[in-house]
Amino acid sequence: xxxxxxxxxxxxxSSACLVVDGEVRAALALERTSRIKRGTVPLHxxxxxxxxxxxxxxxxxxxxxxxxxxxITTSTEARDNEDEARLSQVLGLLVPPEKSVHLxxxxxxxxxxxxxxxxxxxxxxxxxxxxxxxxLLGNGRERESGFHFTPGSAPKTVLQTVRDSARAAxxxxxxxxxxxxxxxxxxxxxxxxxxxxxxxxxxxxxxxxGKTMGLASYGKRLSRENLFIDLLPxxxxxxxxxADSLVELGVxxxxxxxxxxxPRPSRAPxxxxxxxxxxxxxxxxxxxxxxxxxxxxxxxxxxxxVAAGGCFLNSTLNPRxxxxxxxxxxxxxxxxxxDGNAAGAALYAYHNLAGRPSxxxxxxxxxxxxxxxxxxxxxxxxxxxxxxxxxxxxxxxxVAEAAARAIARGEIVGWFQDRSEFGPRSLGARxxxxxxxxxxxxxxxxxRVKFREAFRPFAGSVLAERAHDYFDMPAxxxxxxxxxxxxxxxxxxxxxxIAHVDGTCRIQTVNDATPGAFRALLRAFExxxxxPLVLNTSFNLRGMPIVExxxxxxxCLYGSRLDRLFIGDLxxxxxxxxxxxxxxxxxxxxxSADRTTAKGPSTAGVPELGLRLLELADGSKPIAEIAxxxxxxxxxxxxxxLDLRRLGxxxxxxxxxxxxxxxxxxxxxxxxSAD
Numbered sequence: 145x146x147x148x149x150x151x152x153x154x155x156x157x158s159s160a161c162l163v164v165d166g167e168v169r170a171a172l173a174l175e176r177t178s179r180i181k182r183g184t185v186p187l188h189x190x191x192x193x194x195x196x197x198x199x200x201x202x203x204x205x206x207x208x209x210x211x212x213x214x215x216i217t218t219s220t221e222a223r224d225n226e227d228e229a230r231l232s233q234v235l236g237l238l239v240p241p242e243k244s245v246h247l248x249x250x251x252x253x254x255x256x257x258x259x260x261x262x263x264x265x266x267x268x269x270x271x272x273x274x275x276x277x278x279x280l281l282g283n284g285r286e287r288e289s290g291f292h293f294t295p296g297s298a299p300k301t302v303l304q305t306v307r308d309s310a311r312a313a314x315x316x317x318x319x320x321x322x323x324x325x326x327x328x329x330x331x332x333x334x335x336x337x338x339x340x341x342x343x344x345x346x347x348x349x350x351x352x353x354g355k356t357m358g359l360a361s362y363g364k365r366l367s368r369e370n371l372f373i374d375l376l377p378x379x380x381x382x383x384x385x386x387a388d389s390l391v392e393l394g395v396x397x398x399x400x401x402x403x404x405x406x407p408r409p410s411r412a413p414x415x416x417x418x419x420x421x422x423x424x425x426x427x428x429x430x431x432x433x434x435x436x437x438x439x440x441x442x443x444x445x446x447x448x449x450v451a452a453g454g455c456f457l458n459s460t461l462n463p464r465x466x467x468x469x470x471x472x473x474x475x476x477x478x479x480x481x482x483d484g485n486a487a488g489a490a491l492y493a494y495h496n497l498a499g500r501p502s503x504x505x506x507x508x509x510x511x512x513x514x515x516x517x518x519x520x521x522x523x524x525x526x527x528x529x530x531x532x533x534x535x536x537x538x539x540x541x542x543v544a545e546a547a548a549r550a551i552a553r554g555e556i557v558g559w560f561q562d563r564s565e566f567g568p569r570s571l572g573a574r575x576x577x578x579x580x581x582x583x584x585x586x587x588x589x590x591x592r593v594k595f596r597e598a599f600r601p602f603a604g605s606v607l608a609e610r611a612h613d614y615f616d617m618p619a620x621x622x623x624x625x626x627x628x629x630x631x632x633x634x635x636x637x638x639x640x641x642i643a644h645v646d647g648t649c650r651i652q653t654v655n656d657a658t659p660g661a662f663r664a665l666l667r668a669f670e671x672x673x674x675x676p677l678v679l680n681t682s683f684n685l686r687g688m689p690i691v692e693x694x695x696x697x698x699x700c701l702y703g704s705r706l707d708r709l710f711i712g713d714l715x716x717x718x719x720x721x722x723x724x725x726x727x728x729x730x731x732x733x734x735x736s737a738d739r740t741t742a743k744g745p746s747t748a749g750v751p752e753l754g755l756r757l758l759e760l761a762d763g764s765k766p767i768a769e770i771a772x773x774x775x776x777x778x779x780x781x782x783x784x785x786l787d788l789r790r791l792g793x794x795x796x797x798x799x800x801x802x803x804x805x806x807x808x809x810x811x812x813x814x815x816x817s818a819d
Contacts, residue, residue: 147164147165147166148163148164148207148213148214149162149164149213149214149216149493149494149498150212150214150215151163151218151486151487151488152194152215152217152486153218153483153489154217154234155219155252157183157482158173158190159171159172159173159482159483159486160201161486161487162202162207163491166491166494166503166505168490168508169205169513171511171566172200172515174197175689177805178193179689179696180689181346181350181688181689182350183483191238192807192808194235195236198235198238203515214497215239215240216244216245216247216489217231218251218255218485218486219234220285221280222250223249223280224249225249228246228247228249228251229244232244245493245497247492247493250279250280250281251279251489252278252279253275253278253289253453254289254291254299254488255485255489255492256480256485257299257450257452258491259477259484259487260475260477262492263477263487263505263506263507264448264450264475264508265504265506265507266293266448266473266475266504268293268295269446269448269450269473270292270293270302270441271291271292271293271440272303272440272449272453273288273289273291273451274288274433276312276313276329276331276332276334276454277312277331277332281306283309284306285306285307286307287307288331288436289301290303290436290443291303292443293450296503302443303436305329305381307329308326309324309326314339314405316349320404321339321349321404322403322404323390323396323403324401325398326383326387330373330381330429331453331455333372333373333386333428334356335351336386336390337356337372337395337422338353338356341408341421342407342408342409353458358599358601358644359418359422359599360419360423360460361601362422362423362645363416363418363420363423364419365423365424365427367424370385370428371393372386372425373429379435379438381432387403390403393421394406395421411749429458430458434464434468437469437471438469441470447470447472447473448471448472449465449471450476451475451477452484453481454480454482455480456480456626457480459628460628463627466618466619467618476626477508478508478565478569479567481567487566509657510571510657510658510659511571512561512563513563513565514566515563517564517692517693518561518712519562521694523694523712524536526694526698527714530698530702530799531798532701532716534715535714535716536715537713541661543661543710543712543713543714545664545668546710546715547715548665549672551669552673554578556577556578556585556589556705557707557710558575558577558691558697558701558706558708558710559575559576559577559662559710560683560697561574561659561660561661563659564692565690568682569625569652569682570690571605571658571680572658572662572663572680574682574683575681576589576682576706577680578641578679579679580638580639581637581638581641581673583641589602592704592705592783594684594686594704595790596686601642602641602642602680603650603651604642604650604677605651605677605680606652607667607670607677608654609655610670610677611653614632614639614677615630615649615651616631621655623654625650625651625680627651628644628650628651629648630648631648633647638675639675642677642679652680683697685700693803695803696802697709697711699802701716701718701719702719702789703786703790705718705786723767724796724797725764725766725796726767726789726794727761728761728794746791747793751784753784754784754787757774757781757784758793760773761785767782768782
């Protein structure tokens with residue numbers, strides 16, 4: 145009999161996942177449908193947003209809520225077993241009480257570990273979870289946890305470190321970021337230094353740790369001696385020097401019993417100190433993780449390791465696990481951050497709570513797990529509504545060849561296939577692609593498409609059978625883009641745009657198990673250029689979630705220097721940006737659009753030329769004409785207008801709006817008056 149389990153993560157990075165007979169069948173993070181980074185939907189709208197996400201996932205599989213046999217939820221905020229059992233109430237009447245099951249407390253790290261083991265295909269393994277923080281546990285929180293998974297039994301906890309306090313470092317008060325005096329945990333230390341470097345997710349207090357990893361390659365350790373994390377001979381870690389080091393380095397100051405963080409302003413230039421600080425914390429982080437891996441392996445006697453928690457998205461760390469520890473097999477769950485816990489909870493329920501003996505899970509072949517977005521849609525009509533023409537190609541092979549030709553001639557293309565990836569990596573379903581060897585592509589992509597810092601590296605997607613010709617890899621494959629490996633010296637020049645400053649590249653190997661036309665694109669690109677790989681980055685602009693629907697992808701054509709877009713078997717060329725007519729967005733328009741904040745668009749930091757552009761942006765003149773009036777170069781003025789549009793200060797006249805979710809309205813207007 146078929147058993148269907150629906151799992152949810154209800155803390156930040158909220159998500160839902162459907163497991164059918166032990167296989168992850170569909171999964172999606174809330175940010176993809178809410179269009180709010182990290183899924184931080186206003187509290188009054190949260191239950192409605194999760195209900196919409198649930199219906200979306202089930203509808204994609206032809207199911208309804210009545211088809212689900214078990215429902216299970218997890219959150220960092222459950223305090224005990226009773227709280228774990230009550231979590232499903234957050235979803236209101238969506239969950240039938242008689243079908244609700246729950247994780248044993250503490251559930252957060254157990255869900256992480258379950259996501260990794262039950263999708264690894266391993267028969268047994270040690271599991272290690274490292275993140276910024278886990279479940280509430282007494283007066284504290286989970287810090288790092290280790291488990292042993294063996295056939296026929298529930299996972300056994302073999303390592304449990306606990307933070308003394310339930311607080312999370314980096315809380316905001318009076319416009320400042322604050323830290324407790326006592327800082328502990330590998331993930332917490334990396335988070336704090338990331339915040340000190342000025343790397344935050346746009347509009348949130350969540351750190352953007354991937355930037356620290358990328359910045360570290362430009363620096364050298366500040367000190368041969370560890371400043372933050374000391375390795376103890378018995379397998380533990382000490383964090384006694386963290387607070388003093390932060391103060392001595394000038395990135396924090398003591399105020400009473402707290403530390404006030406003194407981060408680099410987000411628009412300030414980088415100095416050598418910032419590069420070296422990133423290098424210091426990256427080195428200490430890697431050594432600490434290796435120390436914990438060795439301890440968990442020693443406690444379990446296993447030579448197989450599975451891993452989850454946001455720290456294992458640090459793909460510079462992961463090759464060291466393979467090269468420097470006594471493991472034969474490694475599997476990191478691709479959705480390693482908290483969105484993956486919806487899958488972990490559902491898989492734990494299937495293997496341990498559904499009346500079935502625990503067994504080896506099915507090896508995850510791909511993460512194209514979002515609901516169908518192209519099948520059944522008239523994408524040509526979408527393009528037409530946006531004033532764009534489209535060309536249909538002859539199936540997957542035809543569209544792959546057309547995209548490969550465009551990339552070969554130096555274009556930057558958006559690549560959008562039916563079902564999106566689960567997790568933070570774009571793996572050929574929601575990707576921006578370009579040539580890995582043409583000089584200047586990386587800088588052009590960072591500055592004029594992604595609008596992100598120039599130091600940020602890009603990944604390479606390569607035919608699996610050719611990967612070892614280009615990269616020094618410690619594993620046969622890297623299908624989920626979780627390994628950073630050296631580019632072979634003789635290949636450096638031919639793929640210069642994906643080689644980071646230290647000569648490495650984050651790699652995705654693409655094999656026959658990858659759905660859709662992405663592998664066909666790589667083969668066609670090799671036929672065009674002799675290179676079996678392309679530069680691959682996530683299909684989003686800075687500050688926005690990865691695109692989920694065709695309309696959001698088309699909108700990116702009007703919001704960046706993308707040259708063209710491929711959706712399913714359709715090709716859509718970019719519009720003439722010079723002819724578009726900008727309109728300044730008013731505070732009233734912003735409030736009408738989201739009704740979550742009284743703050744209108746801010747012009748803080750906008751250059752003088754941008755302010756003059758805004759004054760003339762009344763929808764009557766094309767941007768090329770405005771450029772002449774303000775005395776600016778047309779291309780530079782278009783780039784400026786695109787950035788102002790990204791910031792919510794401009795829109796283009798005459799274009800349709802991208803559909804956004806409509807949730808129940810707040811009870812009061814933001815100014816405090818009754819609605």
